[in-house]
Amino acid sequence: MSKLTKAYKDQLCTWIGGRKDFNLLYQAARDGCSGPAFHQKCDNSGATVSVCYNTAGYVFGGYTSVSWSSDGTFKPDNQAFLFGLQAANSFQPQKYPVKTANLQHTVYHNAQYGPTFGGGHDLCTFTSTINKQSNYFQGNGHMSFNHTYDMQGHDVTNFTGNNLQFTDVEVYQVTEHAARKDETPWRKLPEVKQKVLKSELETYSPPGKLDHVNILLLGAVGSGKSSYFNTINSIFQGRITSVARSGSAEHSLTTTYRLYKIKSTDSRQPLKVRLCDTRGLEDGLNLDLSDLMAIIDGHLPDRFTFNPSVPIRPDIPGYKKNPTLNDRIHCIAFVVDSTAIDVFPDKILQTFKAVQHRVNVQGELLIPGYLYIISKSI
16 A cells, blocks of 8 residues: 555655656565565656655655666756655655756666665665565665755755664656546636636726736746746637746746736737736745835836846846836735645745735735635646
């Protein structure tokens, strides 16, 4: 029986990107803890995630998009990463990306080795054959951290509790999620009258002296902000469009501030609603609150390029020192990935709350309230 819980799968989907299915290929407790057994079950199977469970209550492992083989060579994989899901029986997700400088040593393929990641064997689970002792397999591999993967200051104690007594080692094939006909929808959608909705947007006029309304799309990396704009734009264009960069990546694909205009289907004139896209929020590379307020207050021009290492200041090129009412953000739409709500990062949630508090106190938004866009529901 699979030990990979829904919470673990959801977290892995967040890191890998998109909704995935996990097909159990190999399980040490079922198939035997040996290199040959692992390769017999897992070679040539595409992307996989290897998960180790130990007697100290740690759950950890690695992901690679490259098929395992038995050819005795190292393989590069810029999508690979190590991860920790649980530490001492506590859910503590942590991702460790592969270092670009050592990409050629991402994973090691050897017929006698179990899943092995890194040129310095950052994570070497086991070699040859291990017999079960009581309720665990005594791992005979080793770990030499920080050679190929960025362990962010963590050592073997943080990663495994300094324990290689595996209660099990599992390897899952990772594939795109295939919706089944018998799947129950997660929510019942109301009847949508598309023509009526389009007409309401095409005839909408903002209050007061505003020429148009600016709606800021704010969300985590991979939440679907840019894809949401592409979807809305496609509806009005009557064809599939991909104006905004979108897709799955470790860091935000959006590197510039964009103010997108959407043209009416019939008149080809811009609607009086603009969608504004900015960098996706992420742990360690977040836009700070002052940067976000610079966007909300209208200080940044369209196509402003962000520099994560340099804060936004009034003396940077293109900064609008005296923005007009039409330059400001009038409404904020928080975009949330429905497949990752259970494991939504606390730091990004805190950023959401900080923005809400700041604009509420200052009365920044001209259109009261916030929008919550739930993406990736299918």
